[in-house]
Each structure stands twice: as structure tokens, then as C-alpha cells.
Amino acid sequence: MHRYFIKMPVFVKRLFPRYVWEGPGEGNVVYLTFDDGPHPEVTPWVLDQLRVFDAQATFFCIGNNVVRHPSVMDRISAEGHGIGNHTYDHVNGWKTEPDAYLANVRKAASVIDSALFRPPYGRIRKAQARGIAEAMGQPGARIVLWDVLSADFDATYSPQQCADNVLRHTVAGSIIVFHDSVKAWPNLSGALPLVLRGLQERGFRFGALAGV
Numbered sequence: 532m533h534r535y536f537i538k539m540p541v542f543v544k545r546l547f548p549r550y551v552w553e554g555p556g557e558g559n560v561v562y563l564t565f566d567d568g569p570h571p572e573v574t575p576w577v578l579d580q581l582r583v584f585d586a587q588a589t590f591f592c593i594g595n596n597v598v599r600h601p602s603v604m605d606r607i608s609a610e611g612h613g614i615g616n617h618t619y620d621h622v623n624g625w626k627t628e629p630d631a632y633l634a635n636v637r638k639a640a641s642v643i644d645s646a647l648f649r650p651p652y653g654r655i656r657k658a659q660a661r662g663i664a665e666a667m668g669q670p671g672a673r674i675v676l677w678d679v680l681s682a683d684f685d686a687t688y689s690p691q692q693c694a695d696n697v698l699r700h701t702v703a704g705s706i707i708v709f710h711d712s713v714k715a716w717p718n719l720s721g722a723l724p725l726v727l728r729g730l731q732e733r734g735f736r737f738g739a740l741a742g743v
């Protein structure tokens with residue numbers, strides 16, 4: 532049994548109405564997101580795939596990885612994708628005091644220019660959420676969660692199952708989670724092309740969350 536939802540239930544979204552769970556669905560747009568990069572091999576592969584399908588996406592980056600792989604970061608920006616803050620060290624909000632958590636977000640904001648924040652593991656406490664905009668230096672900062680998980684991080688799933696997770700649950704406006712990480716690579720590498728092709732065949736377009 533998996534300890535997370537593939538499709539985010541409506542009751543969870545309603546419990547936290549200030550968080551972003553979906554993007555604008557007009558024009559049949561869906562929003563692919565990639566967490567935990569940039570990575571020097573996985574991220575360029577993702578960018579190549581997106582280019583094949585003329586797809587835009589949003590990358591929630593770890594500050595520490597941005598510093599180590601600046602040229603990959605530059606390519607993400609140059610190709611018009613959205614960028615978000617995913618903390619500097621991938622800290623878990625439930626296990627970190629608010630001051631330390633926000634200091635980590637602030638450190639990431641020094642190398643990631645974005646008004647979008649996604650908490651690692653989707654775990655953030657109220658006292659942390661309240662301080663995000665100030666820590667990021669972005670008065671209009673938004674906390675972005677998701678509608679659909681591919682579960683590419685979960686080795687008990689096959690690549691086909693990860694693709695099916697997305698293809699079964701995506702609707703216009705869905706925010707979909709993948710990971711441009713070594714851990715997710717065995718599933719990501721098989722699932723992403725299936726998802727891009729499958730959603731495109733159903734008439735969806737792929738947008739970046741930059742303007743949300």
C-alpha cells in the first residue's frame with residue numbers, strides 16, 4: 532500500500548485553499564513539474580524530451596544543485612521553462628523548526644529567482660508557510676503543490692505504471708509531478724515519453740507555471 536495519493540483528493544485541496552493545486556485549464560493546458568534538479572545528465576535529457584513535444588514545464592530546483600550545475604540552470608531558463616524554489620537542502624518541513632526552514636528557503640532564493648515555492652515532500656507547517664514570501668523576497672510568492680503524482684520516485688512502480696498514474700488522472704489544469712533526479716531515473720526515463728505522447732494525443736498542451 533502506498534502512503535500518498537496519486538490523485539490529490541478534493542478534501543485536501545479544500546483544507547489548504549491558499550496553496551496552488553492546479554493551473555489555469557483554459558486551452559486544455561496541463562503543467563508538468565520536475566523536482567529536485569538540476570542534475571547534469573537527467574535534466575538535459577528531460578529538456579530534450581520537452582523540446583521534441585514543444586512542451587513547457589516548471590522545474591522546482593534545489594539551491595545546492597543550482598550552485599553545482601549553473602549551466603544546466605541556464606539552459607532551463609533559456610528554453611523558456613518556469614523555475615521554482617524547492618529549498619536549498621531539500622529540508623523536510625515536519626522535521627525542521629520554522630526559523631531553520633525559512634533560512635534554508637532564503638538561501639535558495641539567493642540563487643533561484645522565482646515567486647514559486649514547492650515544499651519538499653509537500654510537507655510544510657503553517658508557521659513556515661506564513662514566512663515563505665518574506666524569506667523569498669517575493670511579496671506575491673505562491674506555494675505550489677500538485678494535482679497528480681507520477682510516483683516516479685517509487686521503485687515499486689514500473690515506468691508504464693508511472694505513466695498510467697498520470698494518463699488516468701490528468702485533466703485540463705492539472706499540475707503533474709516528476710523528478711529530474713537519479714533516484715527517479717529508472718521510472719522517469721520510461722514514463723516521460725509515454726506521458727508526453729499520450730497527453731498530446733488527447734489534445735493537451737504543456738505550459739509553464741511561471742505566470743500562476
Ligand SMILES: [Zn+2]
Nearest residue numbers: 566567651652
Ligand atoms: Zn523534492
